[in-house]
Amino acid sequence: MKVIVVGATGTVGRAVVSALEPAHEVVRASRRGPVAVDLEDPSSLDALFAAVPDPDGVICCAASGPLVSLETVTDHEFAQGLQGKLLGQVALARRALHHLRDGGSIVLTGGTFAAPLNGGSLGALVNAGLDGFVRNAAAELPRGLRINVISPGWIRETLEGLGMEASNGTPVADVANAYVEAIEGSAQGLTIVP
Template sequence: MRVLLVGASGLLGKEIAGLLAEHEVISASRKGADIAVDLSDKSSIEAMYSAAGKVDAVICVAGTAKFAPLESLADGDFAFSLANKLMGQVNLVRCAVGKVTEGGSVTLTSGILAQTPMVGSAAVSVVNAGVEAFVRSAGLELKDRLRVNVVSPGWVAETLQSMGKNPADGVPAAQVARAYKRALDGGMTGEAISAAN
């Protein structure tokens, strides 16, 4: 299988690439990947698909949203967050039609802050919930052509550790990566797959 992995150089991306050793993995991100892409720019996504050629699956573990207290979030912070992690992933699916093999799959990323917000997560929570709502809808509409799913990671243990917090409160990146593999190998569509504690 040819798998396009957007965000391959990140914490989750590296773990997923390791799990997919039996497949041909094409890495994509803004720098240092097989193909350069900026998720926040639809023309860049179109160019990525053209450069990749036909792929059987896409996994996206990229995309950013602004984490800051609600009252400090400016219009630009919301616009940035929506354009990047939300519309970036929406456009990844919209542009996949005709570029990903019929019956292939696209797996996106949301996060636990969609359902379990915390102080500072307003923009991130909007984005994550939006990605999940989009996947339910796109899964329905594209069901004869593409499977579309989303993995919702909880806090990743290694990320908590890098923030000086207790990694035991999180899920190891290797375990989160297995949820993407399940989405790739399974037959589901329109599903949000939890990879939380």
Template sequence: MKILLIGATGTLGSEVATALEKSGHEIVRASRRGPVRVDMDDHASIDALFETVHDLDAVVCCAASGSLTRLDSDDDITAGLQGKLLGQIHLLRRAMRHLRDGGSVTLTGGVFDRLIPGASFTAVVNTGLEAFVEAAAIEMPRDLRVNIVSPGWVAETLASMGPEVRKSLDLEGTRGTLAADVARAYVEAVEGGAQGQAFRP
């Protein structure tokens, strides 16, 4: 298959690219920087992407992320809503017009094994995405499929935070799942027949 992978240079995206290539697929890598560019915060950027990349069998998005924001904080919460939630919704709507019959879109959500301070707004985004995918699945034309991978903490991401940050977030002792192991769920979503499903590696 010819697969457009958004967020291909990130910790998770690079592992997903490797796993899909090992399965014999052709990967078109897109990111904020590089030869094929896209910004999930910018809907016009998503539109422009599909004007340059054609004949796709699948689209996988590993780019969107949302930061932890405490409930009593005045920090801007719209970034997660704009990029991770609304950006991926817009991505699906555009991808539907450009995928070959029987193609698929795999989005990225997330899940917490236990609640931590700052997770309330992220929970809105992730829960909303899973509900959207389940509902959107029945509207997909031409045998197109949509699914979502909702990993917990990725081990490499936790390691990059450093011990002080992990302590402040009450994440001491949390190990996370290796990105390479999470990547297998994306391969399953792309190669399998699931529709409207949330994969939780």
């Protein structure tokens, strides 16, 4: 299959690319990658599909959102957080459905909080929005297309990079395998927690 990986230069994106490359043609896309794309720039999403016609799959690993204080965050900052991780991924999925080959697959990235997280209200809203979008969009997709969302918790390697206790984090290789299973399998409309 030809699979576009958006966010191919990040921790998760690199692992997904490595997991896919032995069996698939992988197109790496990122803000500063060989194929430039920015979830906050709709014209770059259009350019992506013009540059990479007829993909079999689109995986978005580019989604990240800031921790913000609910007490002090401005409306503008909150809207910016929604734009990147939630609305940007929705825009990517909406465009992908017009360009994917029949039976193609879209895999987005959400997140999972084991417990309420200080500063996590924006992230919780985005993740719930992605879960609901994917669940409903699955019933609307034409031509046998599929859509799922991978919702990892903390990534072990990210925690290590931040100098935090990493033992409760999920290894990035396990997270990458969840993306591969979603793109190759038959799951539809699911939120998958690796």
